Amino acid sequence: MRATVVGGSGYIGGELVRLLRGHPEVELAYVTSDRYAGRPLRTAHPNFRGVNQTFVPAGEVGESDVVFLAVPHGASMKEIDHWATRAPRVIDLSADFRLHDDRLRARHYPGSAPDPEWLARFRTGIPELNRENLRDARHIAVAGCMANAAILALHPLAAAGLVAGTVLVDARTGSSGGGRVPDEGSHHPERSGALRMAKPHGHRHIAEIEQACGVGVHMSVTAVEAVRGVQVVCHVPLPGALPERDVWAVYRDAYRSEPFVRLVRERSALHRLPEPKLLSGTNFCDIGLTVTPGTEHLIVVSAIDNLVKGGAGNAVQCLNIAAGYPETTGLEFMGLHPL
Amino acid sequence: MRATVVGGSGYIGGELVRLLRGHPEVELAYVTSDRYAGRPLRTAHPNFRGVNQTFVPAGEVGESDVVFLAVPHGASMKEIDHWATRAPRVIDLSADFRLHDDRLRARHYPGSAPDPEWLARFRTGIPELNRENLRDARHIAVAGCMANAAILALHPLAAAGLVAGTVLVDARTGSSGGGRVPDEGSHHPERSGALRMAKPHGHRHIAEIEQACGVGVHMSVTAVEAVRGVQVVCHVPLPGALPERDVWAVYRDAYRSEPFVRLVRERSALHRLPEPKLLSGTNFCDIGLTVTPGTEHLIVVSAIDNLVKGGAGNAVQCLNIAAGYPETTGLEFMGLHPL
Amino acid sequence: MRATVVGGSGYIGGELVRLLRGHPEVELAYVTSDRYAGRPLRTAHPNFRGVNQTFVPAGEVGESDVVFLAVPHGASMKEIDHWATRAPRVIDLSADFRLHDDRLRARHYPGSAPDPEWLARFRTGIPELNRENLRDARHIAVAGCMANAAILALHPLAAAGLVAGTVLVDARTGSSGGGRVPDEGSHHPERSGALRMAKPHGHRHIAEIEQACGVGVHMSVTAVEAVRGVQVVCHVPLPGALPERDVWAVYRDAYRSEPFVRLVRERSALHRLPEPKLLSGTNFCDIGLTVTPGTEHLIVVSAIDNLVKGGAGNAVQCLNIAAGYPETTGLEFMGLHPL
Amino acid sequence: MRATVVGGSGYIGGELVRLLRGHPEVELAYVTSDRYAGRPLRTAHPNFRGVNQTFVPAGEVGESDVVFLAVPHGASMKEIDHWATRAPRVIDLSADFRLHDDRLRARHYPGSAPDPEWLARFRTGIPELNRENLRDARHIAVAGCMANAAILALHPLAAAGLVAGTVLVDARTGSSGGGRVPDEGSHHPERSGALRMAKPHGHRHIAEIEQACGVGVHMSVTAVEAVRGVQVVCHVPLPGALPERDVWAVYRDAYRSEPFVRLVRERSALHRLPEPKLLSGTNFCDIGLTVTPGTEHLIVVSAIDNLVKGGAGNAVQCLNIAAGYPETTGLEFMGLHPL
Numbered sequence A, B, C, D: 001m002r003a004t005v006v007g008g009s010g011y012i013g014g015e016l017v018r019l020l021r022g023h024p025e026v027e028l029a030y031v032t033s034d035r036y037a038g039r040p041l042r043t044a045h046p047n048f049r050g051v052n053q054t055f056v057p058a059g060e061v062g063e064s065d066v067v068f069l070a071v072p073h074g075a076s077m078k079e080i081d082h083w084a085t086r087a088p089r090v091i092d093l094s095a096d097f098r099l100h101d102d103r104l105r106a107r108h109y110p111g112s113a114p115d116p117e118w119l120a121r122f123r124t125g126i127p128e129l130n131r132e133n134l135r136d137a138r139h140i141a142v143a144g145c146m147a148n149a150a151i152l153a154l155h156p157l158a159a160a161g162l163v164a165g166t167v168l169v170d171a172r173t174g175s176s177g178g179g180r181v182p183d184e185g186s187h188h189p190e191r192s193g194a195l196r197m198a199k200p201h202g203h204r205h206i207a208e209i210e211q212a213c214g215v216g217v218h219m220s221v222t223a224v225e226a227v228r229g230v231q232v233v234c235h236v237p238l239p240g241a242l243p244e245r246d247v248w249a250v251y252r253d254a255y256r257s258e259p260f261v262r263l264v265r266e267r268s269a270l271h272r273l274p275e276p277k278l279l280s281g282t283n284f285c286d287i288g289l290t291v292t293p294g295t296e297h298l299i300v301v302s303a304i305d306n307l308v309k310g311g312a313g314n315a316v317q318c319l320n321i322a323a324g325y326p327e328t329t330g331l332e333f334m335g336l337h338p339l
Helices: A011-021 A075-084 A102-108 A116-121 A127-134 A145-159 A205-213 A244-255 A308-323 B011-021 B075-084 B102-108 B116-121 B127-134 B145-159 B205-213 B244-255 B308-323 C011-021 C075-084 C102-108 C116-121 C127-134 C145-159 C205-213 C244-255 C308-323 D011-021 D075-084 D102-108 D116-121 D127-134 D145-159 D205-213 D244-255 D308-323
Strands: A002-006 A027-031 A066-069 A089-092 A123-125 A139-142 A167-173 A195-199 A217-224 A230-237 A261-263 A285-291 A297-304 B002-006 B027-031 B066-069 B089-092 B123-125 B139-142 B167-173 B195-199 B217-224 B230-237 B261-263 B285-291 B297-304 C002-006 C027-031 C066-069 C089-092 C123-125 C139-142 C167-173 C195-199 C217-224 C230-237 C261-263 C285-291 C297-304 D002-006 D027-031 D066-069 D089-092 D123-125 D139-142 D167-173 D195-199 D217-224 D230-237 D261-263 D285-291 D297-304
Touching: A002 A011, A011 A027, A011 A308, A066 A075, A066 A308, A075 A089, A089 A308, A102 A205, A123 A127, A123 A308, A127 A145, A127 A308, A139 A308, A145 A167, A145 A205, A145 A217, A145 A230, A145 A244, A145 A285, A145 A297, A145 A308, A167 A205, A195 B297, A205 A217, A217 B230, A230 B217, A244 A261, A244 A285, A297 A308, A297 B195, B002 B011, B011 B027, B011 B308, B066 B075, B066 B308, B075 B089, B089 B308, B102 B205, B123 B127, B123 B308, B127 B145, B127 B308, B139 B308, B145 B167, B145 B205, B145 B217, B145 B230, B145 B244, B145 B285, B145 B297, B145 B308, B167 B205, B205 B217, B244 B261, B244 B285, B297 B308, C002 C011, C011 C027, C011 C308, C066 C075, C066 C308, C075 C089, C089 C308, C102 C205, C123 C127, C123 C308, C127 C145, C127 C308, C139 C308, C145 C167, C145 C205, C145 C217, C145 C230, C145 C244, C145 C285, C145 C297, C145 C308, C167 C205, C195 D297, C205 C217, C217 D230, C230 D217, C244 C261, C244 C285, C297 C308, C297 D195, D002 D011, D011 D027, D011 D308, D066 D075, D066 D308, D075 D089, D089 D308, D102 D205, D123 D127, D123 D308, D127 D145, D127 D308, D139 D308, D145 D167, D145 D205, D145 D217, D145 D230, D145 D244, D145 D285, D145 D297, D145 D308, D167 D205, D205 D217, D244 D261, D244 D285, D297 D308
Parallel strands: A002 A027, A002 A066, A066 A089, A089 A139, A123 A139, A167 A217, A261 A285, B002 B027, B002 B066, B066 B089, B089 B139, B123 B139, B167 B217, B261 B285, C002 C027, C002 C066, C066 C089, C089 C139, C123 C139, C167 C217, C261 C285, D002 D027, D002 D066, D066 D089, D089 D139, D123 D139, D167 D217, D261 D285
Antiparallel strands: A167 A230, A195 A217, A230 A297, A285 A297, B167 B230, B195 B217, B230 B297, B285 B297, C167 C230, C195 C217, C230 C297, C285 C297, D167 D230, D195 D217, D230 D297, D285 D297
């Protein structure tokens, strides 16, 4: 299978290139960048030193079997007609085709109006929730990074009817989530060591979480000192004083066969709950939980690499499902310790 | 006034030495350390290069006007009879004399039994709540670092009757809060870049917060990549959909004349809510807040330097009040930007 | 004395404001910023929360007793005629009036041509080398950050005739040295964790070092993971196998009475040689050294806070000398440990 | 092939496990740890969550095809007779069998006396220098981390007779190089943000560099803020004013066919010379160079992941050569950007 990455100089684009180059069933046909056109991949992504491939302008892309759109929000819906002529399969990593609930889209992406026909074609790229629907899918909208981490943390509970009120989602994110364009907030002297609650409420990923889980959500986002990684801490009101092991049972049932969800249940204080730094480069979502003793207060913690399970890796996992490859193909990296 | 610092080689002890050396009304009489006895202060605290003072063993301390106890929990109650013979005034930075509610102490410090007479003598070292009671105080128990940040964030609300249910206190802390004894969790390859939810519930500082504010508290503590600093994010259920400006009014009334509480109300996304890194070395507690629009969900954020406003600085502020010095004496450092 | 800071929104400018606000002999008359004009200082420097002072446009500055120019290279020489009408004393922190050797200036600042009369008036702002000449000085050119650290490390040796060949100056610098304008190199995902040898040779500070010390210099600059701080490691060929204690004697003689140079001679491996992180916010230059046993290879290490002893603090020290104040006035901060 | 990792709970041991698990020709027979015996691998290395394998005590190891010794210096020479009975092939990652020059060993490892017969059997595990000698090798001593980076940077020059005097090797290292036992120096509040010149001269890796390259070396080691990674900056006196392109030609000739050495020759300031953070998890050694214009001063910079090309990865590469597998098998990871 021949694949095209549109927006290859961005951070998500770079991870798509890394994963697809290592994928035994895929050949990388085109990687686009208008800014870096004609220059080798390593000029944008120095980890590709030694790799002989150059960026092409978006306008010079020919046909291939799948196009990945790693472009800013708004660009996919504008260009979808074009890219659909370039490949029978389009996997979009922008937000444009994620929301099927008009009310949520209007609130969180005011003014955004994707073509309804295209929107109807796109299937939600969350394998753990939507695997059957992804088989043979031709158009897939991959979830947002923090949204994906929160959805995987909350969906089993919500599906089991165990969410008794508004959930508080406390998300912590590394700087790569902001993309590769420098601004005052990403300037190292300001961003280094930050604990910046950039978005105490109203983050757009709320829409995806509410759509996927059907529960009400408050969400706070804090920028922390890290380049990669998202950690999501969900504070959930249970409908009663459930024993912790009953909650665990819900998650074990939900994720028993999932290749990329790992339940973390350690006694050691050091790695008792999920942390993103161990997951850098991997497609894992680690999930752990604990109940405040004697209360109905459940804490579910999930962690991912925002560029992989929160983007490029999830997209490749969706492709594997859609194309009928073994689901873990090209996604076997186990992560580094220490890091 | 001549001052003694017991436990001078620890991190809080070092900050006491730094602040007292810069205090125009104080002369540093003794700084104790059994491990470093006879050696210059700089062997434990290299910022004291050029300072001619050595550690003395605790057993060789003579009389002075005030003794600061910067010792592990449990040590103060064991040694208080001794130290009380060394100075008419004792300021304790351990947890031993903070809790006057037996039920809270039994739950959070099981087995801890300070002498009731001594306990009755100690006054709570939180100037913003207890200033009048600290004037002429001879025995002062300074609050814990995260407790202090949370209490200053919540007390005005609680006093105004605006807390309509259990508060969620999400605390993030740097590594210096763990003290200077290395262990597996503080080993740099493991601790660097951590987002370690070391204590998802049941942290002992809950006791101080509940005692001071009279509200129920859930508290989660996450170790983040930082050496200094505590940030506390409080999620508070309001009794109704209060306008944000009414909440601000409560805080302005409470802290209008406070020299070390700053209300942070910025429009710029970059520093809109309090962050600890700006506060390193200062005695400030920055507080900001926001209401999730259309809801009763209030978010109050506070930040401090855990070793200063969360320990040594607060202790010096208490001394200033008790001794009748201007309250900001020796605590004028404004902090560094960038850092 | 009333002081004006031109370029007050930059990082050096912010440190000038911090130090001058704490200086008992100085009142801050004007702080200029065209970008932030009319807004409070805290919008550029959040550590000034609670401070009631606003930026003024450069064009609205009236008279005062001293003007500090914290402006980009090239701006000082263009505007010196103007600023000289605003105050009888001008302290320049740019490079414009540092170099009196035309050959060095031509090589390192090609095209730069400060007015020769103005150049002749400016005295070199390095108190340790030039104290007598700074008394009553009206025009002072403060040294560059890495240059200052290297000059203080090398000058005693050079003056004693103990430099037997080209010196290798290996400088490591934090990100604040690059100023506050974001670019690709300062973008947090790229800059975080960097060990970027941005300038393996040919750095402009070579000119200042060679001018001050009269020795030949190779200089390599590496950007390291830090916001503040410069560490300079000098590899010096000695004229013979000198015992280490003889080298120490040279430095002790040179710096015996210096208030801000500390010789670091520890046995403990942990803080045996100078490190910048301990010096954040201070005006100290720490210097240590060691000879490779059995050789003529001397290693001298110095460390400073690039924004203080490498800029604003050094400028205030120069002012203290010029104005006849005690030299350490306003510069007493001892630094934080741990940090 | 069945492989055993002795010392599997250390950082190098963990990386051996990671690489061997991903190696298509290898099955992991035993991973030893006395401390973690009977517990799953993830208790020491949380990246192995989901992996079903437990540590065994060293005493319970049966036969396999190759034993990797990831043990402290001194342990290999003590136990080699034992381990040689467990497998026909032994790959040692300690320093015990690296030095064949008695004079160098006596100076840098005083008191160390490996059995001469065993010493004679061990071949130097540096594929780029010693590939032919490694084919069919049964006993291999893998180079030290900083030594390997320096040797790869210097060997081509030395072999071409282009080193005209003592080389200065300035090494910068992350904290994982110190292993996993916490001490005061690795305590996060002290180690974070460090620029600690822990070893200004006399580091033991000098012995390996001098043995491999036959040139005199001064070496300084600075601990920098990083977990993984070694960067080595070599300052080399050339025999004359060689054009840079002639020096490049030497390196291109030497490394033209090397799968894991990449010559870095970029114009962009951002990634112009090698940096370790891009190499985390990879087996690459990146090498770049530049000549100070108009001089005989050559700067060669190399970077590696200390745990991979500086240990576990190099060991696997040696195994691939010795066993006749394609040399890159199991070592294909390209590294992450950004990180």
